[in-house]
Amino acid sequence: MSSTWTLTIILLVSSLLTLLPIVTGDENHHLHPLDPLTPSEINQVQTIIKQTFNTTSKDNITFHYVGLDDPDKPTLLSWLSNNPSNTTLPPRRAFVIVRLDRKSHELIVDLSSNSIVSKNVHEGHGYPLFNLEEQKLARMLPLTYEPFIESINKRGLNVSEVDCYGLTEGWYGEENSRRALKFTCFYMNGTTNFFMRPLEGITLVVDVDELKIVEYHDRVRVPLPKAEGTEYRWSLLNQPLGDPHLNHFSFDQPEGSGVKIEGHVVRWANWEFHLGFDARAGPVISLASIYDREQGKYRAVMHRGSISELFVPYMDETEEWYYKTVFDVGEYGAGQSASSLAPSADCPPNAVFFEGYFAGRDGKPVHVPNAICIFEHQSGNILWRHTEAELPETVTESRAEVSLVVRTVMTVGNYDYIFDWEFKPSGSIKIGVGLTGILGVKGAEYTNTDQIKGDVHGVLLADNVLGINHDHFFVFYLDLDIDGESNSFVKNNLVTKRVTNDNSPRKSYWTVESQTAKTESDARVKLGLEPSELVVVNPNKKTKPGNNHGYRIIPGSLSSISLLSEDDYPQIRGAFSRYNVWVTPYDKSEKWAAGQYVDHSRGDDTLAVWSHRNREIEKKDIVLWYTLGFHHVPCQEDFPVMPTLSGGFELRPTNFFERNPVLKVNPPTTM
């Protein structure tokens, strides 16, 4: 399948020799079936939906998800194989979730026919994404709520300095649930960093459908942490500044940029891929393929890759904290939470930026400027080298590495998450995450650890500030299609053997025993327990010497798994965090590891549930799920804003190419 459409793309490339700037053309003239919905398409969807419901209802409709309904995989691949002679796109459709009369309605809207082609009311557990506006409306409610104002006054504080932030409630076995957020409030008064000043002991619950406070608790009084030392804004920091001083760089590419962008298709060095943007997933990398000079064509590597979920459970079972077990992607949306990237700070000066759009509460488009950046990166690494000192004259050949990085930042309340998709000319894709931003902290009476008796679930960071222990589990959806759709997951186990040959002085060695996963249960892996190389292979494609084409996973930092008990409610909902690696057969409906409706979910639509069907996965179109996990014991360096902690993993070609694909890469011209 891939071999035909890749040829087409070469034709496209050769007809496109323009440099950098983003070629958008007519906003609705799509170049590619995976292009995200444009602002006018989002408007069109809104209009169609509002027309469908009756007059009374239409003002009460709230939008919770509007995104491209990807064409089915066969349709998409067939379009690709016929493009550009067949420039007609498959029908443009949107998948929409709206709330009306306390129900979640799922709609598929056909944009060409201006009609709703499918309608369904979700009857299962859980609720869709919270939209930004309802969060904002909800967090204003406490500020005019009498009992809350009274609590603030009693503490001698000023309600005009209060800011509240709503976390999802989770589910703890209750029969009936409500679409609600639980609010904790914070105090500014002299700092931007209100998250470091919790008004500990006060909790409000807001019914978000009704936008009403439905519960109020002022349970305990705890000293308010000081504002002093919490500021992070350059313009507001106290002297002296600039410590340590870093001399930054300016850089230039004498040969120009190597990045070519046409609509949402990105081409760089030997790579090409489609870059989408989704309210829930944020950036979506599709149809990533790499040009193979020996085969004279682009070869498929990854059909689709994106974050699927991010689960952040806190480790404090007490009344104000037990519920803090958020699912940032499924409850808040990585795209909705995308931060506009700051040029020359979030991304280097040579970065180019993509805009992001999603639907707001009213269904109208919301614009995220600079939602994604792409930059070529002279990584400082050596791509390959060798010094041959054994010859009469020493030979040194060395190549500096340049890679291409696709970056987004997702800010959910206090935390900032950096996501990097790095494409290397050697064929590797490195997925990196960085954790920065502000810790979730708890107000406490302590000013020194020697006052602490028992387990306080965290670390004392400053007077009255406890950084609470927690985890971050990122699960990535990686629909690898190594040279086509029929793939298998292979564990190459390294097994110690005793030497049986009496003539050998050696007593042992290890060898590779390959185990192809037949069904899903064979493919659940906890990293670090067994020495094994994990490879996705195409069992139908072999190199000349006869090795199966493959890509393997190289784990990096942050490969922890969940330590919660299996029967604990948050763990049931975030069950993907039990393993680092899962493999499932491709199913268009299985994209979100914690389920389609995550808020108040009950764990009945998760990766673990699907995987326990134990379907066959050998020689199938399979999806690899990788969980990157981090147990965070806070430390004082994380106060008042955290230096980035980075981790990630690498997908690396393994017998995918006949030989080193960067053997003939050009040395830098400055050599």
Next chain:
Amino acid sequence: MSSTWTLTIILLVSSLLTLLPIVTGDENHHLHPLDPLTPSEINQVQTIIKQTFNTTSKDNITFHYVGLDDPDKPTLLSWLSNNPSNTTLPPRRAFVIVRLDRKSHELIVDLSSNSIVSKNVHEGHGYPLFNLEEQKLARMLPLTYEPFIESINKRGLNVSEVDCYGLTEGWYGEENSRRALKFTCFYMNGTTNFFMRPLEGITLVVDVDELKIVEYHDRVRVPLPKAEGTEYRWSLLNQPLGDPHLNHFSFDQPEGSGVKIEGHVVRWANWEFHLGFDARAGPVISLASIYDREQGKYRAVMHRGSISELFVPYMDETEEWYYKTVFDVGEYGAGQSASSLAPSADCPPNAVFFEGYFAGRDGKPVHVPNAICIFEHQSGNILWRHTEAELPETVTESRAEVSLVVRTVMTVGNYDYIFDWEFKPSGSIKIGVGLTGILGVKGAEYTNTDQIKGDVHGVLLADNVLGINHDHFFVFYLDLDIDGESNSFVKNNLVTKRVTNDNSPRKSYWTVESQTAKTESDARVKLGLEPSELVVVNPNKKTKPGNNHGYRIIPGSLSSISLLSEDDYPQIRGAFSRYNVWVTPYDKSEKWAAGQYVDHSRGDDTLAVWSHRNREIEKKDIVLWYTLGFHHVPCQEDFPVMPTLSGGFELRPTNFFERNPVLKVNPPTTM
């Protein structure tokens, strides 16, 4: 201890505002007691030693190690605390190993008094480093050895196209051993990459003291792999070149370089350290300390850090391969094997270079131009950031990261190892290794995997070329002195707890149970088995809130341990590879994890043996040993030269600072 000497250094810094170029001054006017031996000091050592032995002997003396004999730690720290008022250096001494009459002589030479102050003949097992010249002389021997010439002629080949390479023999339980190398030979004829063309089946053993062939085996005949496709030299590669094409960067620092170098002392941002160079260890980082603005002084982090050993066992027990279990640092020397770094390829254009010197076979200095490079690196990462979207006006603060990298490349025969010490302004030290160069391959009859029956110990990479399975275990010596010498090693184990509070809807959480290692056995760690943070703390120094100052280890990629049986000879010699982490009490004599004399060693002087004394390590001057391990199953992308595979680990401050040490770092001026 550190608090006094750090003050001194501030004075030095403030008196030194010169920019980049390396200030060397008079070659022998040392600025620092840890400065490596200069060429004239190496010459002086040679003269003193030659004078000591009688006339007949002196021509037979060969030199195997000449290096600085570091002053004892108390002497050094006392000098530092008195500098610069006391500019007199502690006595300059060299530690030397020479061979004479088939014995290894250990000498300590005092350079100020021009005398040998200590003399010892090594009576134990094992031999010192092979010097480069004897390796070169030895590998010429086969080319004029009649039986070998006959073997080559019989194969229809031309001996003038042959190159041989000697690997150490190891030890396999034999009573008597010899100082010998085992040679495998290779065929050039149309390629620079002779390592890809083994003359499989022929082995020669050279007694290196006598420079005589003492064994010759022509056991089997195996097809010679083709030269075609093995070339990697840019000037000799076939068209088309430049694929994939990478557009490189030129860069500039408008504010100038931030690196300040005085002799061997490097200062950058908030870091300072001494950078030495040793024939065996290669680069040595000493006295790394970081400026703490709040305390107004430099604070000690690492007294000494260097590679200690690199163990590379192959996994093939057959006659020509079983012995291939080399110790690259202890047998070949990381400094002796340092490759001259290629500007703009091995290191970015803004790098500055250090020279390296070591003693040759005759005791005279050998020069390695560009042995080490140092460069500031705009890493592309975000140092920290936060977007505060909850305020009326969105606030974004973001800082681009710049770090300082110290890089060397060690080329031992076919393999090239890249070592990076990266200093981050946030206080982290990242130690990175990269593996590139040429695989160790075996000639074979196969041209397709379907011809292979049974275990061939590797992967068929091309016609007649098997890449043999092997490991790389790098062990780093890290004498951390966190805020002084008295340190402890703490495992912060994350332990799942059941919730016992009936009022909590949660069923579980994890908490930290700290375990301070009392003795060495408590501090042997296999990574990945237990969730734990590993921290070196100063138990006598606390932050204001009462947390112990510490640095923790964050493992990254490549954290495998050895799979060889414990009773296998190479494993006994390379026993450090059994654990990722070891901690020992500081002992000046314990620097080399596989022992002082590694060639033909028998495992009686290794990190494992020392550790099994089970000494006390709590509140002591302790040394952390970190093993970075990589099981290498070759793949076709590694042919004919390997794209770099990278791994490493991070030492990160944890309650070392009162707060984020980069809060007040300057934003890039281009913002």
